[in-house]
Amino acid sequence: MTPAARLQAAIEILDEVLAGKPAEQTLTNWARANRFAGSKDRAAIRDHVFDCLRCKRSFAHLGGRTDGRGLVLGLVRDAGTDPATLFTGQGYAPPPLTAADMPNTDPMPRGVALDCPDWLLPELETSLGPATDDLLRIMRHRAPVFLRVNLLRGTVAQAMERLAQEGIETRPTPLAATALQVVTNARRVRQSRAFTEGLVELQDAASQAVIAALPDLDGAHVLDYCAGGGGKALAMAAEGANVTAHDADPARMRDIPERAKRAGVKITVQTQPMGLFDLVVTDVPCSGSGAWRRAPHGKWALTPERMTHLTSLQSAILRQAWQHVRPGGRLVYATCSLLDAENTAITTPFAAETTAATLGAAQHLTPLDGGDGFFSAIIHKAS
Structure with a gap:
């Protein structure tokens, strides 16, 4: 495929994603329907799509429109290329430019330049302070x-x-x-x-750092309460822990047995956790704001109503998981979120209001540290 044909493919995929279809699924469906595209073509198109999703507001400003064509125009202009050299209509290239394809000549508002929803800026500033703009600029680029x-x-x-x-x-x-x-x-x-x-x-380095900060894993009985695909469960098992994995959606754990076999560890999978554990790890559902470089659609899908739902769910999971911590044991509350509303605003009240709970060390990591944004806090249960 020519560079221009790849841009046209990205436009078509983006239009479906903007209409509400998941990006990964749409990319997979496109590849299945266009088997002539080689691996380098698919990789380049995927990069175009995710670059446009990370920078949706600023690219739309540069492209002069908010559809897939506008985002790809913004991508090209942001790279310093004249889109007229690629939007030729020849072969499989995008159709030539029209008056509707001119860039917005007004200065970019702050939220547009930083590719952040306006309502989230105050939330992020409360949590991140002077580092807010630098972090949001990093989030406009691909993650390591x-x-x-x-x-x-x-x-x-x-x-x-x-x-x-x-x-x-x-x-x-x-x-x-x-x-x-x-x-x-x-x-x-x-x-x-x-x-x-x-x-x-x-596995992201920040996620590894959360596990590395946990002492005494060797021989510990551990419950990974929100195990998902099992990344943290595998890391803890490699440190000598006896790990039980649980997730509210058992389908998320379907790859754990095969991954454990490949890694040379044993992980017990339970759809209903039973008993008490030395350590319970809760990597709870969250906004994903620390990982928006990898999953940029989450940035645009998040709403105040969704945030309220998430914080309510996070508090509920913390209370449920606490029931599985043995006396003298520990619970780790973790998110891949940068927002205080999902982090300290959950753990501090819980520790203050829960009998036998004492809030211990907390860890705050952001993309400025190199990996994803991650928060973790240890809560101790009295003997």
């Missing part, structure tokens, strides 16, 4: 790809060497001792022997 080295399968140095043999360059990151940032050929990771043989797993 990180791996977790499974120390049961080899050392960090061995993982780096194995990956390098397959053309995948990595480097350590200070966020966690097990974390590697992929420098080149991130899309080859899943096909690499290091991955298929369980030496490395895809």
Whole structure:
């Protein structure tokens, strides 16, 4: 496919996404219907789509319109390219420019330039203070790809060497001792022997840092209460914990047995958690604001009403999970959110109002630290 044809494909996909269809599903459906597109074509189109979703407001301003064509025009103009050289109508290129394709010449308002919904700016400023604008600028760009080295399968140095043999360059990151940032050929990771043989797993460095901050995992009985795909469960099992995974939607856990087998660990999957545990980890559903570089649609789907629902759900999960912490045990409350409303505003009242609960150390990570935004707090239960 030509560069112009890739842009036209991105326009068509974006129009479906803007109409309410999930981005990943739409990209998959497009690829199945257009099997002539090679892997490089699919990768480039995917990048175009997600770049446009991250920068939806500013690209629409540059494109002069809010549909897929407008966003892609903004993408091209933001890169310093004259869109007339690509929007030619020749072959599979987008149709030529018209009067409706001219950029908005007004100065960009702050929320537009930062690609943030206006109602969220005060919420973010309350939580992030002077770092707000710098963080939002970072969120306009693609997130790094990180791996977790499974120390049961080899050392960090061995993982780096194995990956390098397959053309995948990595480097350590200070966020966690097990974390590697992929420098080149991130899309080859899943096909690499290091991955298929369980030496490395895809996991953000901030998520690894949350687990690395937990003491005494070796031999501990742990409940991962919101396990999802099992990334944290695998990391804790690799540290010697006896891990039970649970999720309100059991379908999210369907890959855990195979991932555990590949990693050389055992994880018990329970649809209904039973008993008491030394440690309960609750990575609760949240706005995902710390991971908007990876899932930018969440930024535009979030509303004040959705936020109210989420904070209510987070409080409910915290109360439910607390029932599974043994006397003298600990609970970890975690989110991939940058917003205080989902973090300290949940844990502080809970600890103050709950018998036998004492709020311990908290960890605040943002994309300025290198990985996703993450919050975690330890709550101790009296013996």
